[in-house]
Structure formats: C-alpha cells, structure tokens
Amino acid sequence: MGAVTLTQVRANRSPFPVDLLSECESALLLYCAAFYGRNDCVWVEEAGLENVTAVDVDSEKLAVMRAIYPDTWKFVHADAYTYRGGTHDLVSADVFSNQSDRALGMLDHWCGMARKFVTIAVWKEPTVEIPAGWKRRDLMFRSSFLGGCYWYILERQ
Numbered sequence: 550m551g552a553v554t555l556t557q558v559r560a561n562r563s564p565f566p567v568d569l570l571s572e573c574e575s576a577l578l579l580y581c582a583a584f585y586g587r588n589d590c591v592w593v594e595e596a597g598l599e600n601v602t603a604v605d606v607d608s609e610k611l612a613v614m615r616a617i618y619p620d621t622w623k624f625v626h627a628d629a630y631t632y633r634g635g636t637h638d639l640v641s642a643d644v645f646s647n648q649s650d651r652a653l654g655m656l657d658h659w660c661g662m663a664r665k666f667v668t669i670a671v672w673k674e675p676t677v678e679i680p681a682g683w684k685r686r687d688l689m690f691r692s693s694f695l696g697g698c699y700w701y702i703l704e705r706q
C-alpha cells in the first residue's frame with residue numbers, strides 16, 4: 550500500500566455523532582491512531598475543527614497522521630489514561646474493547662477535561678454512575694464488531 554491519504558481513511562470510516570461537532574471548537578481525541586482516525590478524527594477534520602489534540606501510544610501511526618491532518622492539530626505520543634492537556638469542548642476515548650471497562654471507570658477523569666461532551670467506545674449500555682453535572686445523551690451504534698460497538702455519549706447539563 551502507498552502513502553495513506555485522508556480520502557482513504559474517510560472511505561472506511563464508521564459513524565460518529567457529528568451533531569456534537571457543530572457545538573465544538575476544540576477536541577481531545579484519545580486513542581486516535583489504529584486506523585488513522587477513521588472512527589473519530591476524520592469526522593472532526595471534516596467538521597472543520599482546528600484546535601484538536603490527538604493522543605496515542607503508536608508513534609508510527611501518529612507520524613503518518615501528522616502528515617495528513619491539518620497543521621493546526623497536535624499529535625501527542627502519550628499514555629492517554631494519564632495524559633492531561635487542559636480542557637476541550639469534546640473529549641473522546643476510542644478504546645479497544647478490552648479497555649472499555651477501564652475507560653468507563655474513569656468518567657470523572659474524562660468529564661473533568663471536557664467542557665461539553667464525552668464520547669467513549671462501548672460494547673453494551675453502560676451501568677455506571679454518571680458524574681454530577683453530566684447526563685447520558687445517547688448510545689450510538691457504530692458497527693457490529695464483536696456483537697455491536699457503540700459510542701456512549703455524555704453531555705454537560
């Protein structure tokens with residue numbers, strides 16, 4: 550395969566709650582790299598957000614992404630569980646299925662960095678305590694991978 554392009558990544562994208570993005574000026578996209586952002590980054594790019602930080606531990610894929618996404622975006626090689634980069638309108642955690650429970654156990658952490666919305670990859674409706682000042686907005690179907698993958702969406706009240 551030749552160089553990865555945004556057109557290729559977009560062609561394979563899975564659904565994202567784009568309605569959130571019209572209310573956002575900044576985004577923190579955690580766990581961003583495995584598919585070069587087909588689950589999240591391409592939607593945020595298409596919505597025109599310029600103030601975006603994308604975090605992953607895969608330095609090779611981050612290098613590819615740096616070359617194809619807008620110059621205003623920051624790509625950070627870091628452990629997303631402990632990364633702290635200020636606040637953003639949207640904080641998204643696109644974890645692998647075996648990390649979903651861990652991510653759901655950190656709602657206080659994600660909501661603490663988000664001004665408006667938090668999105669987390671889940672495989673069933675979560676039964677978790679939602680932080681004070683936040684509420685469940687939606688459970689959005691993404692794909693049938695492993696029986697059904699969804700975005701769990703929280704919004705600030």
Ligand SMILES: C[S@@+](CC[C@H](N)C(=O)[O-])C[C@H]1O[C@@H](n2cnc3c(N)ncnc32)[C@H](O)[C@@H]1O
Nearest residue numbers: 580581583584585586587588605606628629643
């Ligand atoms: C489901 S994939 C993300 C797919 C990505 N959002 C996309 O659309 O291409 C999960 C990602 O989590 C990353 N990852 C796993 N553990 C991590 C950690 N502790 N900190 C940051 N990234 C991590 C993996 O490298 C992988 O890119």
